[in-house]
Amino acid sequence: MQDGKAHEDRIHEDVERVLVPSAAIAARVRALATMLGEDYSHADGRLTVVPVMTGSLLFAADLVRALPQRHLRIQLTTVSSYGGTATASRGSSVVGALPKHLAGHHVLIVDDILDSGGTLRLLRKEFEDRGAADVRACVLLRKRIPSALGTPCEYVGFDIDDEFVVGYGLDYDDLYRNLPYVGTLRKDARRS
Numbered sequence: 001m002q003d004g005k006a007h008e009d010r011i012h013e014d015v016e017r018v019l020v021p022s023a024a025i026a027a028r029v030r031a032l033a034t035m036l037g038e039d040y041s042h043a044d045g046r047l048t049v050v051p052v053m054t055g056s057l058l059f060a061a062d063l064v065r066a067l068p069q070r071h072l073r074i075q076l077t078t079v080s081s082y083g084g085t086a087t088a089s090r091g092s093s094v095v096g097a098l099p100k101h102l103a104g105h106h107v108l109i110v111d112d113i114l115d116s117g118g119t120l121r122l123l124r125k126e127f128e129d130r131g132a133a134d135v136r137a138c139v140l141l142r143k144r145i146p147s148a149l150g151t152p153c154e155y156v157g158f159d160i161d162d163e164f165v166v167g168y169g170l171d172y173d174d175l176y177r178n179l180p181y182v183g184t185l186r187k188d189a190r191r192s
């Protein structure tokens with residue numbers, strides 16, 4: 001984790017507004033990790049963290065390093081919902097193989113943003129069907145819309161307005177994932 005201040009002196013020219021600065025992300029990640037550490041204190045050795053690629057790459061990397069549990073597994077999964085330059089959800093599907101050997105494990109799904117809820121509903125069911133002891137979800141962002149607020153999710157970093165955001169893992173056409181903050185994209189930076 002970094003405080004990111006130096007980076008945010010130079011906001012990317014395609015970014016309209018910074019919604020969540022990197023320092024706020026870092027503080028919230030630490031708070032979530034403390035909460036998770038307490039809630040999973042019984043799960044040492046039987047915790048499997050499942051980051052949803054590619055959007056949760058940065059969030060998951062920071063979160064697992066901040067977790068007090070040192071004995072956990074990480075199994076990536078890829079779910080496609082948006083593609084390329086689309087900014088509206090087109091339903092979720094798993095790409096490639098799902099994580100294996102989840103029976104008896106406490107599974108923590110880590111995702112970037114909760115929008116339609118399709119991703120979390122799909123993964124939760126798959127992991128429960130595979131015999132997980134329990135399945136919980138942790139998202140960095142949740143949109144203040146009924147579909148997101150109505151989807152069960154145990155840990156939420158920030159509730160945000162219903163805007164298309166990029167940065168800290170979130171992309172537009174695979175760009176902007178490396179920005180250390182979350183922000184909105186200028187209209188003229190969109191290609192569709």
Ligand code: 5GP
Pocket residue numbers: 052055081082089092111112113114115116117118119120163164165166170171172
């Ligand atoms: P859901 O399955 O809840 O509709 O959507 C989750 C996925 O949609 C996220 O993991 C993310 O990949 C994508 N998504 C939803 N809203 C946004 C957004 O505002 N910006 C970006 N970059 N991706 C989003």
Ligand code: MG
Pocket residue numbers: 052053054055056079111112113
């Ligand atoms: Mg995603």
